[in-house]
Amino acid sequence: MAETRRAEISGAGFAGLVAATALAQRGWQVRVHEKGETLRTEGAGIVLWGNSLQVLDDIGATHDIMSNSMTPPAYETRMDNVIQSQETLDGIRWRTMTRGHLFNSLLLAAREAGVEVKPGSRVVSATADGVLTTADGASTKADLIVGADGVGSAVRDSLGFEVRRERSRDGITRFLVPRRKAELSALEPDTEWDNVIDFWNLDPRVLRVLYTPANDEELYIALMAPAADAEGSRVPIDLDLWTSIFPQLAPVLQDAARIQGRYYGYQTTRVDSWTRGVAALVGDAAHAMCPALAQGAGCAMQNAYTLAVAATAASDDELPAALAGWERLERPYTDRCQDRSQEYADTRAMSQGNQFTGESVETALYEPTDPHRHEKA
Ligand code: FAD
Ligand code: 5PR
Known part of the structure; x- marks a missing residue:
């Protein structure tokens, strides 16, 4: 029997909690470091689409989420108070809720899966061979490190990834x-x-x-x-x-x-690569985006989940190559979503209405839990 593998995660945001839960549910021992003294999220409300809702179903969080959220009858767009469109988004699953409700549901799922969440623990650095160091001076060796510590990621910056920002x-x-x-x-x-x-x-x-x-x-x-x-x-x-x-x-x-x-x-952040050795970046640490398509957290949770699946399928020796393979498969979807969101933000084209059709719903319709998703494409 193989020994239990250990993952250390920086950041208890939406990306970190999904990665943690999906890994723990696959037998990993998982600890999440959160620099905040209290576990919480800021930022009012959020819209989630099929891609992230499917991940939340899989980790067992949607039962709770559905109880206090809604699917509005239509997505209406007005210019000078004149209705441009009322999109009923047929065939697209979507849900609105408060961020607090999403966060509490994810925290519950993480705890049920046996994840250890450590508030007041600030990560200062990570190495490509799996050493994570916190501000109290403690260093831990892990089989996998996940940098889910947001747009100012310490894991990313200590590993020397090249960052490009577009405002x-x-x-x-x-x-x-x-x-x-x-x-x-x-x-x-x-x-x-x-x-x-x-x-x-x-x-x-x-x-x-x-x-x-x-x-x-x-x-x-x-x-x-x-x-x-x-x-x-x-x-x-x-x-x-x-x-x-x-x-x-x-x-x-x-x-x-x-x-x-x-x-x-509004800003878009891109890095030269999402992985270095056994360290991987997910969420805003790797791919912050403009909110136009309401997919920043959606892509964060989708990538956190597929990372957990890919890491579990690989043996220790194979892990760096498996992480690179995960980026190769998943990143193009997120890159396109970032490009479209940036373009909508720059052109303000959403003001014309009827924007949730064609290519712009690619991410909403993506199915991260379907093992055959890449063959279908
Ligand atoms: P974060 O939410 O930033 O979480 C990172 C966590 O790491 C935080 O808890 C932080 O305290 C912690 N941390 C940071 N540094 C350290 C450290 N050194 N050590 C330990 N912990 C650390 N997305 C959607 O999907 N739908 C929407 O409707 C939507 N609307 C948006 C509207 C606006 C105006 C904006 C700006 C964004 C919106 N987004 C939306 C995007 C979404 O908010 C983000 O993409 C998402 O929150 C990113 O999650 P994350 O877990 O990667 O990062
Ligand atoms: N969609 C959503 C959103 O919260 C924002 C935008 C689009 C759900 C901004 O907060 O275009 O800015 C947007």
Whole structure:
């Protein structure tokens, strides 16, 4: 009988928790280091698509997730408050929820699988032969190291990967507020307030509100403005400015104005390679992307899962080659998703509506748990 293999993971975000759970469920002994003193996530709401929902099914997290999330009747796009499209996304599985709910469901699945999660443990470096060092000076030898420590990844930077960043001119502030459906309906009775509604205004000023119901009680709103627009990108938000453009959203904008908020500039991060020896990068550490297609966390969880499957199938001697093979197969999907998301962010083409067709849904329809997925392509 082979000895139990050990994986050390940096970062208890969506990528780290999925990698940890999928590895532990395949017999690995897994520890996740999280630099935060408390385990939590920030950033309001999130949209997930078939690719990540399939991974969550496989690790046993969806039962919990479905209980407090929703699939809105349509994804609506408006320009100057005129409806451009109401996409029902037939044949595409998708779900909206709060980030807190997704995070708690993943943490539960990880604990049930026997993963050790260590808050207050900051990783400072990793080596290609499997030594992970934390800020308290402790070094541990592992069979596999996963860098899931986000866009500022210490695993990535200590291993000397080459990083390229591309910024976009726009950015967004995100809030979780009460639904206030009755008040919104009083202001605009004909609107289906259960829809996702992407409210665009380009002229005379680029301001956009992405309205996403997360469940019966909570609403996720994302306010987009160019970084160069000082009032538009200000936090807390400039309530008079936003309500002058979106008067029908006044009840929920008032709630948002009471929250401090943080403006996130859109950016894409790429690395020369996702692996070095027995160390692999997943999630924003390897492939942060613009949120246009709502796939940053989706790709993170998809790649975390397929990494766990590939690493388990390889013997210790084969592991570096198996990780390189995993990148060769999986990376093109993520590269294309990053390219499309960056292009949508740069062109603001989502304002035209009908954007969830053709190539742009490739990632949403990808099936990471299907062992024959690459033969089908
Ligand atoms: P993170 O979430 O950044 O997690 C990294 C973790 O590692 C953190 O807990 C951090 O504290 C920890 N850490 C960092 N450094 C260390 C260290 N040295 N030692 C130990 N721990 C460390 N994606 C979607 O799929 N759908 C969406 O709707 C969506 N909307 C978005 C909207 C906006 C405005 C933005 C900016 C992003 C959006 N994304 C979306 C993308 C998504 O948020 C990210 O891609 C995803 O959270 C990345 O997960 P991660 O686990 O790789 O990284
Ligand atoms: N889609 C989603 C989202 O949260 C954002 C975008 C698109 C679900 C931003 O927060 O285009 O910026 C976007």
